[in-house]
Amino acid sequence: MKEERSTWRVSTILLILLFIALAVLAIFPLFALTLASLKPSKELLRFGLNLKIQPDVMSLKNYLFLFSASAKKYFIWYKNSLLITGLYTVLCLLFSSMVGFGLGMYNFKGKNIVFTMVLVVMMVPVEIIILPLYKLTIAMKTINTIAGVILPFVVAPLPVFFFRQYVTGLPKDFMDAARIDGCSEYGAYFRIMLPLMKPAFGAMAILQAMASWNNFLWPLIVLRTDDKLTLPIGLASLLTPYGNNYDILIAGSVLAILPIFVLFIFFQRYFISGLTVGGVKG
Structure with missing residues (x-):
């Protein structure tokens, strides 16, 4: 019984880790897109989509323009x-x-x-x-x-x-x-x-x-x-x-x-x- 419980716990933990990894992969493009929306066009042309947080160039100007x-x-x-x-x-x-x-x-x-x-x-x-x-x-x-x-x-x-x-x-x-x-x-x-x-x-x-x-x-x-x-x-x-x-x-x-x-x-x-x-x- 103890072996079965330990096996069940290990499989459950592995399954949770798998779903966390899948969730990160799903969120990754959305996070990169959100960061890119805060940067000027020249930064996007130079570096493309990335996960760099650059407070010196990031702003809400793009959203303000839409409004x-x-x-x-x-x-x-x-x-x-x-x-x-x-x-x-x-x-x-x-x-x-x-x-x-x-x-x-x-x-x-x-x-x-x-x-x-x-x-x-x-x-x-x-x-x-x-x-x-x-x-x-x-x-x-x-x-x-x-x-x-x-x-x-x-x-x-x-x-x-x-x-x-x-x-x-x-x-x-x-x-x-x-x-x-x-x-x-x-x-x-x-x-x-x-x-x-x-x-x-x-x-x-x-x-x-x-x-x-x-x-x-x-x-x-x-x-x-x-x-x-x-x-x-x-x-x-x-x-x-x-x-x-x-x-x-x-x-x-x-x-x-x-x-x-x-x-x-x-x-x-x-x-x-x-x-x-x-x-x-x-």
Whole structure:
């Protein structure tokens, strides 16, 4: 027994050390980026990203510039990204969860075929369908609009698959009880089943919001004017053949991390439980 306990303690300590090392590796780029955002552009060009703390050259000038009138476009891009990410996340979770719920809770003809199609779409890179999506966006007259960025991906295969897997582990007795009480199918979903799916919603909220926030290719194709650009595109526009504003770019990138960081803080409990439970159901 003592040998088993000592072995368990050693393995636990080694596991903790491993996770600490992984955490340091994950934090390292963020720390280097934060230090770089406090330095002038000439220091970045000379030494690149590093962990040197130089109080004599470090200041908040880059951040003060972002909050000045000269950089008003930055917060327009920030607002556009927040709006697109918020709308996309809400709509994607709503419609994808309904599709996944239907595939997991109901039995109907062609159910397995539909689910197989979802799996096939998951394996198709988005770059392959960019051209037909672009033609569809032109036909719908949604070029240079928020709708053009959101609508083509509002029902995503990954959330559909995840919600379907999660729903298959929920007891169908709740639905039967709701029907007996005279509740409609939509009423049973929103009042009974949706609260039971909170962990799945928390996990997918973080993943889909992060994907939308960092999305570059599709908004770059759809959006045309400066006042419609999202943050990743706007920050990329700071690098031109006529000058590279690395100091402003890095400071803007640090501020761009904050929404996803705050989102994860609020939903981390649901994120962990959702991935754990949803990954083994079905």
